[in-house]
Amino acid sequence: MTETKAQPDRSTAPVLSVENLTTSFLVDGAWKPVVRDISFTVAPGETVAIVGESGSGKSVTSLSIMRLLQKETSRVEGRVMMGGRNILDLPESEMRRVRGNDVAMIFQEPMTSLNPLFTIGDQISEALLCHRPMSKADARAETIRLLEKVRIPSAASRFDEYPHRFSGGMRQRVMIAMALASRPKLLIADEPTTALDVTIQGQILDLIKVLQEEEGTSVLFITHDMGVVAEIADRTVVMFRGDAVETGNTEDIFLRAKHPYTRALLSAVPMLGSMKGESQPMRFPVIDAATGLPSATAEATDTVQAGRKPILEVKNLVKRFDIHAGLLGKLKGRVHAIENVSFSLQPGETLSLVGESGCGKSTTGRAIMRLIEPESGSVALDGQDVLKMDRRQLREMRRTMQMIFQDPFASLNPRMTVGAAIAEPYLEHKLGTARQAREKVADLLERVGLQADMAARYPHEFSGGQRQRVCIARALALDPKLIVADESVSALDVSIKAQVINLLLDLQASLGLAYLFISHDMAVVERVSHRVAVMHLGEIVEIGSRAQVFENPQHPYTKKLMAAVPIADPTRRHARRNVASDELKSPLRAPNYVPETRRFQQVADDHFVQV
Known part of the structure; x- marks a missing residue:
């Protein structure tokens, strides 16, 4: 069923206006810009999505707007206008009033955002008591109303429960309730559905749409999931390596993308129904990390050894x-x-x-x-x-039979080089000498798309996608x-996901x-x-x-x-x-x-x- 949503009113002053935002970090004594000259606006009632992969600068942009970056190691330039004021110039005491009252943020991982020692009711009530003059009894009543608004069943009885008693989807609803507590004009949602199951993700997206219609809240939605962008955003800003490479109406971005990186990002999105008529698994198109261009086309693979005894x-x-x-x-x-x-x-x-x-x-x-x-x-x-x-x-x-786990960083010993980690099962099973193990490691690293000389590096020196490749190499060590x-x-960006799946x-x-x-x-x-x-x-x-x-x-x-x-x-x-x-x-x-x-x-x- 399709419902018509009232279009955002762009004739009035924007809720948020970001002008030439540049954010730099202090690296080895020098300022290194990681976000460069970003400009966009968010109108009343509008949803604007910032989309890009890890390292594109989208989350740094949101943290710069909220002024949540560490002062000693970051520098934010440009203007961020809200209510006729440049909030980058406000003293910290005044900025605390802006956060919560005018703008609120939902973070990616609700369990790290909620204090495990306090009940969810107390945590939402605290936000109310900080920003709105009311008694504790009124705060409790308002908290229960908010919990009901975000569709938490038996809200009154769950007021005194702790975060660990809630599922991931319900914890994210609690974070939305907390963000809405002081009725902000702008809601910044930073990857709020990335780690959630598909049905819970659908519920959260529908919930944000409904709340936006009821409250008239503007939303700045940060994600790397183009499917989510298509479903929720009125306008879209595409970021690549710290630059906004394309900005426009979401429908124009999807149907008439001008920048090669935007087209490549869209081509790498796995779309339900795209395999209709295909009998075999099919490789993904891949985005080249350096250029942002497609570097390979999809092709089918036929591997099943029919008629043989099951493995x-x-x-x-x-x-x-x-x-x-x-x-x-x-x-x-x-x-x-x-x-x-x-x-x-x-x-x-x-x-x-x-x-x-x-x-x-x-x-x-x-x-x-x-x-x-x-x-x-x-x-x-x-x-x-x-x-x-x-x-x-x-x-x-x-x-x-070997296993590849979800979190490659947790699967690798941080004190062991990746070469040693890959060689360990080979040596433990006494399949060869130390020299043969080194040769095997070099071969496996190249087979999974890495260089042999990377064997001397430690896990923290690799990206998430590269660490997952290391884990695949380790799983292959025993043939x-x-x-x-x-x-x-599940936790990888769309292009890294495509590369790892193609490798498999x-x-x-x-x-x-x-x-x-x-x-x-x-x-x-x-x-x-x-x-x-x-x-x-x-x-x-x-x-x-x-x-x-x-x-x-x-x-x-x-x-x-x-x-x-x-x-x-x-x-x-x-x-x-x-x-x-x-x-x-x-x-x-x-x-x-x-x-x-x-x-x-x-x-x-x-x-x-x-x-």
């Missing part, structure tokens, strides 16, 4: 976590994280597990690797039951047949690797998968080929996931997807709970749906 067979896998409470640790319940999960994986095939956080997809990957011990079921790798292996056999098994990729590209597809084509690809990014899953399994509350609810699941989804939950994906089409900007605002249901059950036996209906060849 992996999972049958009736079950994993539950006991929840104890009280002084005596009485069993309170069980989290049914995985419930009777079954699937197989052919050599050279990619099977994707998709679903929201808490659905059990990462637990499935860890149980298959035996990083956690399942309750029951079987996992056969090359015909051998992984769950019955002793420690020596398990060690040998891990030569065949595995199967790789479990757990959200391995190239390695699959050259080495015949099978992938269990765990993700909540439906557009990426559509691009890389041969088959897809949709998980909900620890169970597979639909499984089939990529074309069957994406072009003919049958289960209501699969349809919900598809409906929530942002689409890079600005003509849909005022549409409401009406994504259900309920949280993902909990898989927590009573200790005596016995799961019901699920039945599956076959709707096509190899396409099964839970009924």
Whole structure:
């Protein structure tokens, strides 16, 4: 359903006017500009998006506007006009009144923005008491009203709960409520949906649209997701390496982009439905980091070794976590994280597990690797039951099956060079001498698109995309047949994501690797998968080929996931997807709970749906 939104009134004075903003950081005793001569305006009720990849300067721009950069190591020049005043010239005491009253900010990671020692009610009330004259009782009532406004269920009863009791999506709603507490004229949202599941992201985007219409708030939205830009922005500023390379109406930017970098950025966006009619995974177009131009075109890859025995067979896998409470640790319940999960994986095939956080997809990957011990079921790798292996056999098994984790920085030892990290499994398994290990490391680094001499560097000397390549090289050190990729590209920029996925597809084509690809990014899953399994509350609810699941989804939950994906089409900007605002249901059950036996209906060849 499409609703018409009142157009922003640009005839009146803009809420925000940024003129020739230049921000420099002190590096080795010299000022290095990282944002250069940025100018744009935000009209009353308007949404302006600043889009670009990591390092483009978009977040530095927002922090410069809010004057949140460290004074000793940063220098902000130009003018930032709000209410007829250049806020860069205001004393800090006056700037504190501007923050919250006139402009408020939502940050990317709500858990780091909320104090874990205070209830969410107290934290929102504090913002009210600081900026508006009212009693504590009035502040509590207003806080509950705000929580209801951002669609938090049972708001009054959740006033006294702590941040850790809320899901990621609900914590982000709390941050929005806090930002709206003093009714600011401008809301700056810095990557507010990047780390959220697709359905929660849809809810947050719809919520911002609704609140903007109700309150008339202007929004400065910072993101690297062009799908989000198309859905929410009236105008768009495209940034590349500290410069605004293109500014204009969002529809013009998408349909008639003039700058090569803007066109390249749009071409690299994974779009749901773009694989219709394709039978095989397809590489992404790639943006050259130095020039901002496309450096490769998409092409299909055919790797499945049909007719061969499956490399992996999972049958009736079950994993539950006991929840104890009280002084005596009485069993309170069980989290049914995985419930009777079954699937197989052919050599050279990619099977994707998709679903929201808490659905059990990462637990499935860890149980298959035996990083956690399942309750029951079987996992056969090359015909051998992984769950019955002793420690020596398990060690040998891990030569065949490796895992790539979501956060490459947390996966690498900061005190170990990347060369040593890649060589460690090779040497631990006694596959060769130290000299052979060095040769293997050099070969692997070049294979994943890095230089051999980078082996002497430490993890902090690499970008996020390069660190993920190092982790892929380490996973390849033992020449595995199967790789479990757990959200391995979810936190990467669009062009880095394209490079890493292309690398995985190239390695699959050259080495015949099978992938269990765990993700909540439906557009990426559509691009890389041969088959897809949709998980909900620890169970597979639909499984089939990529074309069957994406072009003919049958289960209501699969349809919900598809409906929530942002689409890079600005003509849909005022549409409401009406994504259900309920949280993902909990898989927590009573200790005596016995799961019901699920039945599956076959709707096509190899396409099964839970009924």
